[in-house]
Amino acid sequence: MGLQEEIDKMRQEIRADHYSMSIGEWISLYENAEIDIHPEYQRFFRWDKSQKTSLIESILLGIPIPPIFVSQREDGVWDVVDGLQRLSTIYEFIGKLKDEDKNPLDPLVLDKTKYLPNLEGKKWEDPYDIPNSLTQVQRLLIKRAKIDATILLKESDEIAKYELFQRLNNGGSIATPQEIRSCILVMFNREMFHWVKKLSQNEMFKECIALSERPIEEQYDIELLIRFLVFRTLEEREMKKIGNDLSGFLTDKMVEIAKNKEFNYTEEEAAFNKTFEILYEQMGSDSFRRYAPNKDKFLGGFLVSAYEVIALGIGYNYEQLSHSHINISEKVKQIWTNPEYTNSSGSGTTAQRRVPKLVPFGRQMFQP
Template sequence: MSLIDEVNEKRKEIRTDGYAMSISEWASLYESKEIDIHPEFQRFYRWGDSQKTNLIESILLGIPIPPVFVSQRKDGIWDVVDGLQRLSTIYQFMGILEDENQNTIDPLTLTGTKYLPSLEGKKWNSPEDEDNSFSQELRLIIKRSKINVSIILKESDETAKYDLFQRLNTGGSDLSPQEVRNCILVMINRDFYTWLQRLASYEPFQECISLSDRPLKESYDLELALRFLIFTLIEEGELEQLSDVGIFITEKMRTIAVDDAFDTAMWENLFMQTFDLLQNELNEESFKRYNVSKQKFTGGFLLSQFEVVAYGLGYNLANRNKLKKIPDTAAGIWSDLRYTEWSGSGITATRRLPRILPFGREVFNDGN
């Protein structure tokens, strides 16, 4: 098939529409629950009050706002694919935004800006503070301002909205790679996302990975739990086909999240068994560098150590293999060239995983 044929074929799979809508119409859609902005996403987005104020300022000044992308579900409801933070800010300022438990979030109070310093302390409409409330004229300017919508129609390929979400929220996004995946998971299978959250919150797992606040805030613990599900029992031949590991993880996640045959009970048991064992044997030293000269584990969390120790133990537990002594084996890998040559700086995950994952399965297996 030629390139133009491929283009024409794929263009048929994505049906779109678009037009301009007033903010009053956007608010009406939200209040009548005809649009789903996925309130669970709020925890992943990190706009501060100044960024939110800048959006309101732009609307007041007539500065064009980027279009909102939505996907039309079979029931006619719109799923917001891109533009959640913009809509959430508008809804919060208008005092109608709800959290995931359907509780109304405190309305936004604006801050002063370079062009509109008098925005400081202003609110949409507060009977208790009329002096700081927007006038009717200002509220109408907001309500009548328009934001374009681009709609992926329900006739489109079912995966189109997830592809679009990933493209629009990767790269220049404020979201971490796992936060993007979390949003996709919520759209695909909310129950699977909740289950993954529960795994990542498991106390022995949290103690073993011993992450600092920033990676935890960016959902790196969920990414590590997801990596465990993907790589622990993966066929070694599949690793030879790796290109971009981040994309590979996302695609695998999307596959297993809709796979009715995926055995969550088995995986939960294996996950807990692995990290119960590690908590008892190494605890917060599980995934740290072993300093051979000082004869102790030092430093912070290392992904390559996680890949060898967590996946290696999980694989052998799943196959009911007899295990070598865990502390001695975890320390011993730092004297093994098969590990040290493939875990240093400059070695990408694409090159590293096909070599150290089989190594981890081997070193923890006491087959003698």
């Protein structure tokens, strides 16, 4: 297939439409539950109060607002793909925004800005504080302002939605690939997202990975959990398809799992919990640190190459290990002097080379 044929094929798989909509219409969509802004995303986006105020200022001044990208679901509801912060700021300002549990959030109170310093302390409408409320004229000015909508129609290829999400949000308000991945998971399977979040709170898991505050804020613990779910039983021939983009590979496999109605949540939860119970009891926070044989000590911080061997190796064999008396600590120490590990985990080793070697190596090492 030549380039033009590839272009023609993909263009046929993406169906989009465009509307010019007033903010009043965007508000009505939210009030009638005809748009899903995914409140779970709020933790991944980091607009502060001044950024929110700047948006309201821009609307009042007539400065054009970038279009909102949405995807139309089978039930006709629009999923927000790009524009969450713009819409949630508007909904928060008018006092309509709700959290994940459908509880209303406090309305936004504005700060002063360079061009409109009198915005300080202003609210949408408060009958008990008229001086600090916008006037009817100002509220109508906002409700009649336009924000265009680009709609990815339900006839489009499903993959187009998350491809669009990644391309629009890379380098934007979201900081890490896993935060993007989490948003995509909410799109495809909200229940699975909450299941993953619940698993990540396992105290034995948190103790074993022993991450500092920053990686946890950036959801690296969730990424490690996704790696466990993706690679634990993945066939070796599939691992060889990683290519140069491990992040994209993880996202694609996660979406496959999210869409798989046969995925055994009970089995995977048991494997995850038992793996980290075994590690917690024998290794604790040393589980994925470098072992120095000359000092007989575990040193430094978390190493992902150790995780790929140890967590996934135990996870693959967890049922047999549950009934055996293998000394896991001694097995782990052996890994650090094994050339099969050291030759595949050094600095400069790419995920493309590392993962297809280390994961099968771990399965073999922890076989009872």
